[in-house]
Amino acid sequence: MSLNPPTSKTPFPGQEIAPEYFRAIAEGTVDWESWMSSNGELLWVNEAVERFTGFTPAECLAMDDYPCAVIAKEDRSRMSEHLRDAASGSSENNIEFRVQHRDGSEAWMAISWQPLHDATGRSLGYRASVRDISEKHKMREQLRLQNEHLEQLVQERTARIAELEKHRLKMEKLAAIGELAAGVAHEINNPLAGIRNAFTLIRRHFPKNGKHYDKLELIDREIERISGITHQMYQLYRPSGQNVTQFSVTRLVDEVITLTQPLSQKSRVSVLLNVERLEQAGSLAGDEVCLRAGELKQVLLNLVRNAIQASSSEQNVVVSVLNETHQLTIKVTDHGHGISASVIKNVFDPFFSTKTETIGQGMGLGLSVSLRIVEAMQGTIEVNSEPGIETEFIVRFPRGVTTEDAAGSSE
Numbered sequence: 214m215s216l217n218p219p220t221s222k223t224p225f226p227g228q229e230i231a232p233e234y235f236r237a238i239a240e241g242t243v244d245w246e247s248w249m250s251s252n253g254e255l256l257w258v259n260e261a262v263e264r265f266t267g268f269t270p271a272e273c274l275a276m277d278d279y280p281c282a283v284i285a286k287e288d289r290s291r292m293s294e295h296l297r298d299a300a301s302g303s304s305e306n307n308i309e310f311r312v313q314h315r316d317g318s319e320a321w322m323a324i325s326w327q328p329l330h331d332a333t334g335r336s337l338g339y340r341a342s343v344r345d346i347s348e349k350h351k352m353r354e355q356l357r358l359q360n361e362h363l364e365q366l367v368q369e370r371t372a373r374i375a376e377l378e379k380h381r382l383k384m385e386k387l388a389a390i391g392e393l394a395a396g397v398a399h400e401i402n403n404p405l406a407g408i409r410n411a412f413t414l415i416r417r418h419f420p421k422n423g424k425h426y427d428k429l430e431l432i433d434r435e436i437e438r439i440s441g442i443t444h445q446m447y448q449l450y451r452p453s454g455q456n457v458t459q460f461s462v463t464r465l466v467d468e469v470i471t472l473t474q475p476l477s478q479k480s481r482v483s484v485l486l487n488v489e490r491l492e493q494a495g496s497l498a499g500d501e502v503c504l505r506a507g508e509l510k511q512v513l514l515n516l517v518r519n520a521i522q523a524s525s526s527e528q529n530v531v532v533s534v535l536n537e538t539h540q541l542t543i544k545v546t547d548h549g550h551g552i553s554a555s556v557i558k559n560v561f562d563p564f565f566s567t568k569t570e571t572i573g574q575g576m577g578l579g580l581s582v583s584l585r586i587v588e589a590m591q592g593t594i595e596v597n598s599e600p601g602i603e604t605e606f607i608v609r610f611p612r613g614v615t616t617e618d619a620a621g622s623s624e
Contacts, residue, residue, distance in 0.1 A: 239259055240259050240260055242259065242261065243261065243344075244261060244342050244343060244344045245258075245259065245261045245262050245264075245265045245266075245322075245342070245343040245344070246258065246259040246261065246340065246341070246342055246343075247259075247262075247280065247340070247341045247342075247343075248329070248338060248339075248340055248341075249296075249299070249300065249338045249339055249340075249341060250300075250337075250338040251300055251336050251337075251338045251339075252300065253296060253297075253300050255273060255274055255276070255279045255280075256338065257270075258270045258273050258274065258279075265312060265314075265320070265322070265343065265345065266283040266312055266313075266314055266315060267314045267315025267316055268283060268315055280292075280296075280341075281293060281296075283312055283313055283314075284310055284311070284312060284313065285310070285311035285312065285313045285319050286313070287311065288310040288311050291310070292308075292310050292324075295308055295324075299326045299328075299339045299341065300338070300339065302328045302336065302339075303326075303328075304325075304326060304327045304328060304339075305324075305325060305326060306325040307323045307324075307325060308323065308324050308325070309321060309322070309323050309346065309350070310322055310324065312343075320345060320347045321345075321346050321347050321349075321350040322343050322344065322345060322346060323343070323344055323346045324341055324342070324343045325341070325342050326339050326340060326341040326342070327339060327340055398442075398443040398444075401439070401443050402440075402443050405436070405439055405440060405443065408436065409436055409440075412429075412432060412433070412436065416429050416433070442578065456505070457503055457504060457505055458503070458504075458505070458506055459501055459502070459503045460501065460502065460504075460506045461500045461501055462500060462501070462502050462534060462536060462541060462543075463486070463488055463500055463534060464500075465506060465509065465510055465513075466486055466513065466532055466534060466543070467486065468510065469510055469513045469514055469517055469532070470484045470486060470517070470532065472514060473514065473517045473518055473521060476518060476521050476522075477521050477530070480521050480522070480524065480526065481526040481527060482521050482524045482525075482526070482527075482528055482529070482530055483528075483529045483530070484517060484521065484529075484530045484531075484532065485529055485530070485531050485532070486531075486532050486534070487531055487532065487533040487534070488533075488534045488536075489533060489534065489535045500536065502536070502541050502610070502612045502613065503612065503613035504541075504590055504610055504613075505586075505590060508586045508589075508590070509586075509590075509610075511582075511583075511586065512583045512586050512587060512594075512608065513532070513543065513545070513608075515579040515580070515582070515583050516545040516583065516606050516608070517530060517532065517545055518579075519579065519580075519606075520545050520546070520547035520549070520604070520606075521547075523547050523549035523550060523551075523604060524547045524548065524549040525549060528547070528548050528549065529547075529548070530545065530546070530547045531544075531545075531546045531547075532544070532545055532546075533545075533546065536612065537612075538612075539611060539612055540609055540610070540611060540612060541609065541610045541611075541612050542607065542608070542609050543607075543608045543609075544605055544606070544607050544608075545605070545606045545608075546603060546604070546605045546606075547603070547604050548602065548603050548604075549604065550600065550601065551598045551599055551600035551601055551602060551603070551604050552596065552598040552600065552604055553598075553600055557596060557598055560580050560596060561580050561581055561583075561584045561594075562581060563578060563581040587608055587610070590610055590611075591610070591611055592608060592609055592610035592611070593608070593609050594606065594607070594608045594609075595607050
């Protein structure tokens with residue numbers, strides 16, 4: 214780039230443009246302009262430098278290390294290399310860096326430079342032009358944050374879709390197993406009814422002082438247990454026939470605690486009720502919900518029995534009820550042996566049980582049936598466990614569902 218004024222029209226016909234005009238143009242430009250010698254010395258800088266840095270042209274000319282003195286510390290080393298390249302005759306456009314203003318603030322700039330030569334080609338150093346890109350950098354940062362947010366939303370949506378697909382496959386598996394279980398239960402139920410009738414006749418005529426009369430009670434209990442298992446197998450598949458009713462949830466929980474009292478007394482475990490808060494919700498009083506009472510009782514009976522069986526003597530099982538404006542939350546907490554992380558994800562699978570080592574306890578249907586019942590009433594059930602410390606089953610329902618809603622959920 215030559216410093217000799219180019220041939221052009223002038224405001225004064227017959228006269229060449231004086232150098233002062235070009236200086237006026239350079240001084241009046243919006244950008245921060247500098248003329249640096251080949252050895253990196255500042256020869257001239259326009260007045261715009263004060264707007265960018267807070268330092269006057271005179272102060273900049275007096276600096277030993279211009280322009281590094283006004284460059285942010287984090288960028289000085291990198292920009293020093295660029296300035297050495299500029300002094301050696303290179304050219305570059307839009308190299309970004311931060312300026313350290315006199316008042317301590319920082320702003321983003323972009324610098325471009327070109328070498329200068331006189332008419333003979335002798336090097337005169339280089340011209341550096343700096344413009345403020347703070348707004349552009351701010352918009353770029355906002356765009357980056359927006360892209361990160363969108364990526365996060367995509368990841369969350371993808372994870373949610375994967376979770377829903379996993380749930381769908383699980384429900385299909387449950388439906389298939391339930392259909393098979395219902396068929397097996399039907400086949401078992403017919404001969405079981407014959408066994409029960411025959412046993413009733415035999416027992417009626419068996420002398421009470423007979424040698425093995427005490428075994429008859431055991432047989433009767435085992436027949437009843439088989440009948441209970443087949444009933445659970447039916448429930449894995451068969452839609453509910455119960456209607457939605459309005460009832461007191463604390464009264465129902467009290468009934469559950471009463472029904473589990475023989476087991477809790479035998480195990481020397483206390484079952485406690487904790488009602489955290491009751492709120493009014495439209496036509497429902499604070500203590501009332503509108504659900505299938507019998508099925509909710511069945512779910513709680515199963516959870517409380519499991520908690521008692523998982524507890525040691527003298528421990529407590531706590532049933533907590535939180536009845537909020539639109540949601541009922543029931544937590545069943547025990548402090549027994551807990552569920553390990555390797556198996557907790559399977560506890561709701563049909564025929565999976567953590568109690569198989571105890572003879573006569575657990576066919577692995579209770580929680581799978583409970584899951585089906587809860588979801589049929591538009592609810593959710595989850596489990597958290599710290600082995601050896603605490604296990605908590607959390608059941609959530611809407612406080613009120615219609616018969617049509619509940620029926621639709623069970624189809």
